Amino acid sequence: MAGRARVAARELALMSRAAKDATLHALADALDAATDRIVAANAVDLERGRNGGMPASLQDRLVLTPERVTAIADALRDIAALPDPVGEIVRGSTLANGLQIRQLRVPMGVVGMIYEARPNVTVDAAGLGLKSGNAVILRGGSAAADSNRVLVDVMRESLAAHGVNPDAIGLLEGGHDAVRALMTARGLVDLLIPRGGADLINSVVLNSTVPVIETGIGNCHVYVDRAADLDKALAITMNSKTHRPSVCNAAESLLVHESVAPDFLPKALTELAGAGVVLHTDERASAIATEAGVPFAVATDDDFATEFHALEMSVGVVSSLDDALEHVRTYGSGHTEAIVTEDRSAARRWSAEVDAAAVMVNASTRFTDGGEFGFGAEIGISTQKLHARGPMALPELTTTKWIVEGDGHVRV
Known part of the structure; x- marks a missing residue:
């Protein structure tokens, strides 16, 4: 042949x-x-x-x-x-x-x-x-x-x-x-x-x-920064996870800065769960999920390292942009990483320091696609x-x- x-x-x-x-x-x-x-x-x-x-x-x-x-x-x-x-x-x-x-x-x-x-x-x-x-x-x-x-x-x-x-x-x-x-x-x-x-x-x-x-593989993250527009963050999170969860550019992990977590996570976790997403939450996210009455499982290291290809998502609360970057360095697969922020300096740091094939600023991870980039059909996404x-x-x-x-x- x-x-x-x-x-x-x-x-x-x-x-x-x-x-x-x-x-x-x-x-x-x-x-x-x-x-x-x-x-x-x-x-x-x-x-x-x-x-x-x-x-x-x-x-x-x-x-x-x-x-x-x-x-x-x-x-x-x-x-x-x-x-x-x-x-x-x-x-x-x-x-x-x-x-x-x-x-x-x-x-x-x-x-x-x-x-x-x-x-x-x-x-x-x-x-x-x-x-x-x-x-x-x-x-x-x-x-x-x-x-x-x-x-x-x-x-x-x-x-x-x-x-x-x-x-x-x-x-x-x-x-x-x-x-x-x-x-x-x-x-x-x-x-x-x-x-x-x-x-x-x-x-x-x-x-x-x-x-x-x-x-x-696409172990992609959405990071909601302390300077995020929370309405944008919710829309981007939902689209990244639920638009088509079986594909490689779907988000598998959500990271939220601790200063906005009390305001953002109750609504985000409720909407994700309402869309059928099984949530794997770290200790701080679990406490917020408990208060919001949202079902969850306690996240393990394996959860954060997993490409679920399904309506499942790991969720963590981080103390700083540095912590978010370190989390992505530890668990990311080099595919697509998104930040939601109105702070241009945070966006520049994310763009410069994240080592991935595609970096999204205030946009869904689902845009990493040859068709969306105007290339026509793609043969794959190289990492x-x-x-x-x-x-x-x-x-x-x-x-x-x-x-x-x-x-x-x-x-x-």
Whole structure:
């Protein structure tokens, strides 16, 4: 599969933007036309998941309704409308000796994706790969096996019908041996991107010989500063936690400065609990929850370190901005950290001292997203520091090469 993908990648690298965009529109139209087929396959996955006790939060990630299929297809059309990064001149100059040098963006080649129960990733990765001139090998989780198989079949059929090598999109099936083969296909696969829970990501990072971009877990915080507008803080907290709790940019911890905790936490805890959020509170937050009549469990260190992927949240009261920063350094995952404050100096310190891919000032953590940033669909959110950090879209799926043009130049 990787060998065939390399052949397809060489062909994709030579396609014009017009040809790639037309192909993306064709893929989108094919998905729209196959909506009933896709939803039926997804129903099989959902039934298997429910029978196996799949948590509701994972079912939310897995489900494909006709509306979601339309959104997935529209994402391909959005990708088609984006600028093509391939061939962009990153920098260039003419040297004193007359040599002309240019650094150009070029495709990576073959990109592997290992991910869990999110069938929309199958289409997003294929679309971003095609637009950036890369062939993709996709390894989705078993929970979405039927959905992914149909999605890839539909896209490969469309590619073949429009004269594009269908091996530009491949679905890797099989057991652990197949995954191990992908992770060790160095020289055939140029880049591997894991996307999912901590166990999956750690396994890929530790066991791959193929270069990996780590898309880390999202243990995200909202810190309500002593100078916060408490109405803004409540809206941001609720949105960060309850808008879509199963995704990586949902907030998992709430930190509140002790000077505003007596005013803010009774209402915040009541609203969170009313929205179905299970609260894990430290000693001071527990005392306020008790007075407010809000149910809670006493938070442990493990709670503060957990990405819940559900309607659960850890809550702590801190004595200072320094304490909040130290808490984030201890428990944060480097994904997204938000501060709510009207104190610009506090906002500047938070922005400068928090070590994360994205820092929010008076905004929900839910905005860390390629679509929200205007990138179109994203292939993941990188929490590492090499090559790419934050939402990864088209430019992050390219590398560069140097073109040097002379006229018989020799080095002396």
